[in-house]
Amino acid sequence: MKGIVFTEFLEMVESKFGLETLDNIIENGHLPSEGVYTSVGTYDFNEMVTLITNLSEETKIPVGDLIYAFGLYLFSGLANSHPEVIKNYNTPLGLLYCIEDHIHVHVKKLYPDAELPTFKILDKTDNKISMVYSSSRGLYRLAHGLIEKAFEHFGSTATITYDLLKEDGTEVKFDIVQNG
Ligand code: HEM
Incomplete structure (x- = not known):
């Protein structure tokens, strides 16, 4: 999974749930990348699964609802990072x-x-x-x-x-x- 998905996810966690929750889901994760991602890097999809599972445990919000909320957040992140990809669409x-x-x-x-x-x-x-x-x-x-x-x-x-x-x-x- 691309790093931009991870960086956007961590940004969402910090802005919606705060820095302490962000630190907790990374520290409890035993993640190979230790929570450090670059937007152009590629990381194991399982790391995302671990982050979302940990966030669900921390916040008591079901995994599916968190993924949906992340979709809402991610659209703007992708559109802002790559405006040229969507600039030709008007509907x-x-x-x-x-x-x-x-x-x-x-x-x-x-x-x-x-x-x-x-x-x-x-x-x-x-x-x-x-x-x-x-x-x-x-x-x-x-x-x-x-x-x-x-x-x-x-x-x-x-x-x-x-x-x-x-x-x-x-x-x-x-x-x-x-x-x-
Ligand atoms: C990945 C859907 C628009 C860039 C994904 C994934 C979904 C998705 C569901 C997750 C991977 C999977 O399910 O296997 C959509 C939908 C879009 C949309 C419904 C429009 C409403 C865009 C746009 C961009 C974009 C506008 C870029 C400007 C990406 C990237 C990934 C991705 C970079 C990650 C691929 C990876 O991790 O390897 N997309 N997408 N998408 N999409 Fe889209």
Whole structure:
């Protein structure tokens, strides 16, 4: 997993839960990287799992809810670090439609060792899109947060529902309807 995901995660923990919680989740983690990450580095996904599990224990907030909150936070971090990746989009549905074929393709050029999910578009109209998230990492709650924030980014909102096609969350169908 790319370092930018870790640096954004630690930033979120500090701003939402404070420095003491941040120190605790790193110190209790026995992490190979000892909580030190650079945005261009690549680290074991298990380190992220450990950090989130520790944060859940510290805060008593379920892991899935923390991952969703992180998705909301991460969108702005990615957009601010790489404005060129999203500058050509002027609607949230247009952006979602292009994650697979443009946005993450661009990301792969920036970070050749990025491990990205796939999004298969099932259906798209002027106000809705259905797509299937697939990834061995099962971070569909992260995708949910990112999608929701994409609408906010364009001053809009959406009703987002999802169905787990596989119980472990490695394949999830999203139905997204823009409000208004
Ligand atoms: C990883 C979804 C937009 C850059 C991910 C992951 C998800 C995701 C769920 C976690 C990896 C996995 O599940 O296997 C989305 C969605 C987007 C979006 C739903 C739009 C709403 C973007 C944008 C950028 C970006 C705009 C960059 C400007 C990345 C990077 C990673 C990532 C760097 C980490 C890859 C790694 O750790 O190896 N994306 N993404 N994404 N995405 Fe996106």
